Amino acid sequence: MAVYTDITEGELRDFLTQYDVGELTSYKGIAEGVENSNFLLHTTKDPLILTLYEKRVDAGDLPFFLGLMQHLAERGLSCPLPLPRHDGKLTGELSGRPAALISFLEGMWLRKPEAAHCGQVGQALAQLHLAAQDFAIRRPNALSLDGWVELWAKAAPRADEVLEGLEAEIAEELDYLSGHWPKALPTGVIHADLFQDNVFFLGDTLSGLIDFYFACNDMLAYDVAICLNAWCFQPDGSYNFAKGAAMLAGYQSVRPLSEAETAALPILARGSALRFFLTRLYDWLTTPEGALVVKKDPLEYLRKLRFHRAIVSPSEYGLEVPA
Numbered sequence: 001m002a003v004y005t006d007i008t009e010g011e012l013r014d015f016l017t018q019y020d021v022g023e024l025t026s027y028k029g030i031a032e033g034v035e036n037s038n039f040l041l042h043t044t045k046d047p048l049i050l051t052l053y054e055k056r057v058d059a060g061d062l063p064f065f066l067g068l069m070q071h072l073a074e075r076g077l078s079c080p081l082p083l084p085r086h087d088g089k090l091t092g093e094l095s096g097r098p099a100a101l102i103s104f105l106e107g108m109w110l111r112k113p114e115a116a117h118c119g120q121v122g123q124a125l126a127q128l129h130l131a132a133q134d135f136a137i138r139r140p141n142a143l144s145l146d147g148w149v150e151l152w153a154k155a156a157p158r159a160d161e162v163l164e165g166l167e168a169e170i171a172e173e174l175d176y177l178s179g180h181w182p183k184a185l186p187t188g189v190i191h192a193d194l195f196q197d198n199v200f201f202l203g204d205t206l207s208g209l210i211d212f213y214f215a216c217n218d219m220l221a222y223d224v225a226i227c228l229n230a231w232c233f234q235p236d237g238s239y240n241f242a243k244g245a246a247m248l249a250g251y252q253s254v255r256p257l258s259e260a261e262t263a264a265l266p267i268l269a270r271g272s273a274l275r276f277f278l279t280r281l282y283d284w285l286t287t288p289e290g291a292l293v294v295k296k297d298p299l300e301y302l303r304k305l306r307f308h309r310a311i312v313s314p315s316e317y318g319l320e321v322p323a
């Protein structure tokens with residue numbers, strides 16, 4: 001579920017007077033999602049999504065997130081478009097939270113993607129990277145090395161409750177990544193959370209990308225590694241070579257990876273696996289029993305991390321590597 005903050009019809013109607021969106025005809029909370037409260041609104045004009053930003057989103061970052069969606073949509077990428085209020089602002093306040101209205105995107109996320117879908121995701125990711133090249137606002141990645149160290153400091157004392165030996169294994173991994181993390185790869189704006197639930201399809205055709213609330217500036221190839229982790233493993237934990245190959249070919253059909261980016265894929269994939277392992281572990285340890293949000297399994301990402309540690313050549317991801 002993701003409705004942390006409830007709203008009354010009166011408050012909502014009052015909020016909507018600041019926009020040119022027609023008359024409200026119905027609204028309901030959306031169960032999916034993790035970070036924010038989302039509502040689907042029907043009006044006498046187009047359907048809309050209302051998002052109330054919860055405590056994990058820093059209100060100071062909203063101009064980056066909403067400005068980025070606007071920037072990408074203007075450049076032809078299919079993503080939600082934030083609606084301006086009568087005073088030109090993209091955010092207001094509702095029920096004590098910063099709130100925004102964004103356009104409703106048609107489509108559904110895929111529970112069982114195939115290689116062909118992964119190819120389209122790779123393509124869309126590269127299109128996003130290129131379209132964001134001239135986006136003026138910057139946002140450093142709060143969930144890179146320093147952020148991992150901070151999260152780990154909070155989770156480490158209880159890590160062995162989740163799995164024996166975890167504390168030592170992760171401490172060693174963090175040491176390794178701190179010493180070897182790439183520093184000179186091409187950077188730009190990355191989505192940083194392009195998981196299956198954030199990509200919509202109409203039938204078998206990708207219809208759009210949502211949820212830009214982890215977007216930031218970082219290495220472009222790191223975003224590719226995030227997608228390999230999110231899309232190219234089977235439920236039994238094995239890597240699906242065909243999906244990986246399709247994802248990488250799709251990406252490279254729009255933005256070819258440099259030799260250095262290719263060589264760095266295994267370590268970027270390790271870092272990406274650790275990042276999602278750590279946020280999931282932290283949530284696992286701190287979300288109270290009975291909370292309405294579904295906790296995600298951190299160990300899924302530990303298994304992915306171990307897989308990447310054993311990679312000898314990036315060709316194992318399905319990438320053509322020059323001999």
Ligand SMILES: Nc1ncnc2c1ncn2[C@@H]1O[C@H](COP(=O)(O)OP(=O)(O)O)[C@@H](O)[C@H]1O
Pocket residue numbers: 002030032033034035036037038049080102103104105106197198210211212213
């Ligand atoms: N622009 C949109 N168009 C259609 N549905 C959306 C849109 N934005 C969000 N949703 C719906 O809300 C759900 C949660 O949105 P998301 O941005 O992933 O939330 P969170 O940031 O809390 O994870 C999505 O899975 C989708 O069902």
Ligand SMILES: N[C@@H](CCOP(=O)(O)O)C(=O)O
Pocket residue numbers: 033034035193195197198211276279280296
């Ligand atoms: N994708 C992350 C959790 C963030 O959830 P989202 O609903 O904001 O995409 C994970 O799987 O750990």
